[in-house]
Amino acid sequence: MVNNQLIDQFGRRVNYLRLSVTDRCDYRCVYCMAEEMTFLPREQILTLEEQLRLCRNFVDMGVQKIRLTGGEPLIRRNIMALIEPLGALEGLRELVLTTNGSRLKQYARPMRAAGVRRINVSLDSLKADRFAQITRVGKLEPVLQGIEEAIEAGFERIKINAIIIKGRNDDEIIPLIRYVKELGIDISFIEEMPLGTTLAYDRAENFMSSVDLREVIEREFQLIPSTKDSGGPAKYFDLAGTQTQVGFISPHSNNFCSTCNRVRLTSEGRLLLCLGNEHSVDLRSLLRGDFSDDDIKNTLLEAMNIKPERHEFDLNEAPQLVRFMNMTGG
């Protein structure tokens, strides 16, 4: 029986898996998807059982945190059949999920009961018409109701993820901060990444960096640097005098690559070793062939050898990656 830890050639220990449970979504956010999307044929998507089997192997090899994402994880049929056994998996310290919130009202309590500890809800606007524009099809009200239900359900932390685009929703930075402060929840501002080509607007011109965002927030609120470290590309601050944490996620910066502790699994079973590079390993063929869990573990160990040292992103270049965010799980 193979029982090794996942450590790459640069000595980084991988203990965090982000799993895209589906590439499908009920929204078409302008920065994430094209208006017309072709999704993968169903048979190419891993079944929930296949996803669970891989997760078990990852946890056996030292993965302590799994984030379920997508696409929209909560539109995957029978998703609780994955969440419940993961929540009960010994060795897994943190099961968390990122959602657009459209079905959160329905799932908040069952997820909490199954052991999901924290959730991130993506929300870029508190104005119904603008929310509909950004998501192309989404409705704001059910998301707000879902967030309230999640607060009632008692998650350890709830965090809003917002992408601010100049000229589109940069007037909502302060209203979003007031909203999370009022509810006693957290917020992270994510810098947009050049993945896929959505052609909805010029990315470089509309880009708002974390530095720009902080400047706007600090005109009204005091931000106190926090000691919290996610091992990832985020910097956290406490909003003075409140429970709220404010994060800034700068995926463009590769300063954090040296401490990168994560890998991603796409919905079709491709293991991505780095968000900004195409280095990947096909795990689906193992799952669907006559391979044992030890074979899977050996493949995961070998995959560590091709985890790249760092990534490069450049907003002024055409996207180097043709994948959309829903393929990689953000």
Ligand code: SAM
């Ligand atoms: N559908 C879920 C949601 O929206 O929360 C989960 C998947 S979504 C791909 C995960 C996160 O990626 C969301 O917070 C979204 O805002 C973010 N995202 C999507 N496209 C992005 C991009 N081009 N750059 C940076 N973040 C992006």
Ligand code: SF4
């Ligand atoms: Fe769907 Fe999330 Fe992408 Fe929006 S960001 S289109 S909600 S996967």
